[in-house]
Each structure stands twice: as structure tokens, then as C-alpha cells.
Amino acid sequence: MAKVTFIDAKGVRREVEAPEGWSVMEAAVKNDVAGIDADCGGACACATCHVYVDPAFKGKLPPKEEMEETMLDFAQEVTPRSRLSCQIKVTAELDGLVVTVPKDQR
Incomplete structure (x- = not known):
């Protein structure tokens, strides 16, 4: 299990545990993290699971693929x-990951 901390638009922190292999979006949805709408269910067909990754973890993530950029x-x-967040897979290396949820997921 890895720990992922979500910070909402008001600065409130919420730490959840996520098994390796889950996406950060799955960890948010299964733990009722506010602000992660995940309308497409993780199919990379919307942007309602948008997060800002803490700079300390940027180099630990795989690069964005074309679909995510789009x-x-x-x-x-x-x-x-x-x-x-649907495109970030939880790994042992990402234990302690911190992401901030935007104020709006439109």
C-alpha cells in the first residue's frame, strides 16, 4: 500500500492508502475524496480527475501520453x-505522493 495525500482547494489535506496498481483517481473515488469527479470512470475521456502533482514527485511519474495531453x-x-489522476498508477516509488485538487473540475 502507498499513501497518497489529496489537498483540496481550501488547503485541507486528506491522506488515503492505495494498493499498487490502482490509479490515483481510483484511490480518490474509493475513498470519497471531494473534488475528483472522474466522470469517465478512468478511461482518459474527460478531465474531471485533474490534479496538480507536488513538484517533489514530478520526476517519478511517467511522461504524459498524447491522450492525456489532449x-x-x-x-x-x-x-x-x-x-x-486516472493516468497515474500507484507504485511503491510514489508512496507519499501529494496532489492538489483544483477548485473547479469543469
């Missing part, structure tokens, strides 16, 4: 730290 075009307030 879907991020639909997200609000995209930054270089933006990722779709």
Missing part, C-alpha cells in the same frame, strides 16, 4: 504540474 486541454487552470 484531455488536459479541457481542464481548467492547467499548469506544468497538471496531470489526470
